[in-house]
Amino acid sequence: MDRSAGRTLAVQIADCIRAAIDGGHIEFGARLPSSRALSDEIGVARANVENAYDQLTAEGWIDARHGAGTYVRRIPAERSVTSRPTRSAASTPHTPERRVRLATGTPWVSPRVSAAWRRAWREVGTAPPPQSYPDPRGEPHLRAAVADLLGRARGLKTDAESVIITTGSMHGMALALPALADSSSSPGLAHENPGYRVATTTATRWGWSVHDVSVDADGMVIDELNRAPSNTRAVYVTPSHQYPTGGLLPVGRRRALADVARRRDLMIIEDDYDSEFRYGVAPLPTVAELAPDRTVYLGTVAKTLGGGIRIGWLVAPRHVLDRIVDVRTDLGDYPSLPVQHATASLLRDGEWDRTVRAARRLYRERDRRVAARLAEFGELRGVGAGMHTTLLLDPGVATAVAARAAAEGVDIDTLAESTRTDSPVTGLIVGYGSVSEDELAYGLDVLTDALRSVN
Ligand SMILES: Cc1ncc(COP(=O)(O)O)c(C=O)c1O
Structure with missing residues (x-):
């Protein structure tokens, strides 16, 4: 252990063990020493080893x-590719005029408008109107800021030349699909089921057929890709936090995904929509890092600075990138220059980092609270990440609970809304990002009452 290194002891321990497993020095099935034994042996506090084990487990x-x-x-x-290392007392009365929506899509953004935010828009507002058309790939300084962000926040080594600025993840998908279709008249997309419906509707709008792939507690069941139809050109996946069931694609499946993509000549579309929010362990490496030649990586500010800004990015290998730029130029489809300038300034001034840190603290606490209230009613998935938790329930129970909650002014989505073809994974998706503390307390009271009365 190097105590002078910039990396924490837990990170160093995790890196050593990961490298040892990856290098074949520790075999499959081998038992690792207990955290107490290992911490004694290498002379560090036990918590460091526990944190390293948590990270490697995740x-x-x-x-x-x-x-x-x-x-x-x-x-x-x-x-x-080389490896990398009944209302509770706490709940205040709810104002009946307002419905509480325990939705998944909208994040919490601090109501305190910060100096950096105001400065960004002042700068943009005092600049002359942008007369010329933007760079079709996006403004170079924003692309550079995004490449820097991806390096430090996601460990994804890229550069401004490999980034395209979009108006959000799904816009990135809409740009990428025609570029990936080749000459195929009916290209196919393999997609998680349950999964993100906007991704499938985007695909069908572009003339793609969709092939559903099951998900389990670990995310997409990669083995099923071997049976995907022969027209399959791409696979859409949310490996950091499967949407909506919360699975975290383990390294074994990530490698299997990269492998099947190479064997079957598929491109992977990695939607990294909320990876900033992981509690307890560090965000996992991206699939793009594992298979850079095979992955179109999609990012967005929708879950951090807010969906209304409409800025996102994609990172793709060169040959795909050039085709995407052609598609965009043909469509004349560029994000607004002032919005790009303001976003670059927010990234540069640390506003993104501050917003993410504050939101992470809030979500971490809400994640624990929601899990503690719901654990007695069924299996929870996706705990410890993002801004929603999934509660598995029989489909009839989920529908009845959602209906009861709605009658009390609380809207909760069922997994059925994210399911295209029959899936054994059924239940409720409880979003806690955008609500106030009062609304969350009320929402959880209503939900737990409904669960008790239906069960
Ligand atoms: C899985 C997933 N991807 C992407 C997004 C956001 O996409 P966009 O940047 O297109 O608004 C969401 C928002 O709810 C999401 O749930």
């Missing part, structure tokens, strides 16, 4: 079986 390298020890999971060898 990434899918090891399995901690309660009371039975910690074991190395089976990881397929990587082929061509």
